[in-house]
Amino acid sequence: MEPTLRQIRYFIAAANAGQISRAAMDINISQSVITTAIKSLEEMVGTPLFERHAAGMALTYEGSLFLNHAVHIMESVDEAVRIPRRIKEDLSGTVNLAVSFTVIGYFLPKLMARFMRTFPNIKIHMTEANRTEIEEGLVTGGFDLAVMLTSNIINHEDLSQTTLIQSRRRLWVSSNHKFTKQAAVTLQDISTEPYIMLTVDEASNTTQRYWNKTPFKPNTVFRTSSVEAVRSMVANDMGVAILSDMVYRPWSLEGRRVDVIDVDETIPTMDVGVTWRTNATHSDVTKALIDFMHLSMGAE
Structure with missing residues (x-):
């Protein structure tokens, strides 16, 4: 090993x-x-x-x-x-890159800033879009690549992807919540609590899929597309939520603490990766971007 x-x-x-x-x-x-x-x-x-x-x-x-x-x-x-x-100092061109909302908010900016410093002659034209728009754009050639939640992809026939990270999902609770005394909780436990449902990047659809495998359901009291709204509401003891570690921060905007607890059931990870049209011919610049991301993330 x-x-x-x-x-x-x-x-x-x-x-x-x-x-x-x-x-x-x-x-x-x-x-x-x-x-x-x-x-x-x-x-x-x-x-x-x-x-x-x-x-x-x-x-x-x-x-x-x-x-x-x-x-x-x-x-x-x-x-x-x-x-x-250094080997190819004249490497230049443009990459039309689609990005999903969660990826551009919590994963990509630092990585892209490093890439642009490393390859100053490669121009990245980024477009924020939802999954349906990204998949359509990749198939029709409107986008060269996408950095998105690969775990959400529907069109597996026409698209290929490589995963960069797998971010596990855990329960978010306020620092004084009764669950903080437990090492882990079950979906049955969580079903008794008010639930704040995130909707951005089809998060609610993903949530519903793993809840549907149980006889329980979340007691959804509020739905929002804002991760920060979820964080603030959880921190203020207005409910709980299951979200990925990638978007977790321990403090809300008003300085209140959010804790995380393992869920004692199989919850799918949130996978982020690079996606392209199957059988597409990668240019030197798109190859450079894919390789850079793998090296930067320590991908094997």
Whole structure:
């Protein structure tokens, strides 16, 4: 078993932050994912990489050695991302890129800013659209690529995709909610609570699909297309919601805390990836964008 780029990136974030919770906030990932990554790395190298203490964590001697190599690895990856520009300095063109609402709001901007710095002669023309519009645009040639929720795709015959991340869904509750005393909850438990239903990017359709596999249903008291509205209402104890870790932030706009709890049932992940028309011929610039995203996300 070998470490993945994601595990190395999470380790570096924890080393820099000195706390799992702060590292999770810095890179927008759940604390449990970082903890699991560090545990796996420690099992691989056969020694603790961190010393845990009340205020957080500090690198062991072996952890410091590992950090030096880990930073070198990530620098090498960044260098590899820039190789296409050096090899082909005249790489230029335009990519007509479709993006879905959740992707442009919570995933793509930082990644695209890095790509544009790396490939300054490639112009990205981005269009925000819903799934139906994106699928139609890819099939008809209006869009070259799309970064979207690949778990939502309907037209599997005409479209191909590669997944970049799989973001698990968990229950959002206020910091003083009774469920915070439980390690996990069931959909039956959740059905007794007022539920705030997110509708953007067909989130309500996805929600209904996994609820329909049970004899229970969510007690929906409000529907909204705004993730921030859900966050604020949950934080103010107006209801609960099941949403993905990708859009999770621990604080509402008014500074109230939102906690997350595992759901003790199989809840599908929210998958984000790159999509294109099946059998489409990729240009050098579209290849560069796809490769860059894979390298940047540590995709295997």
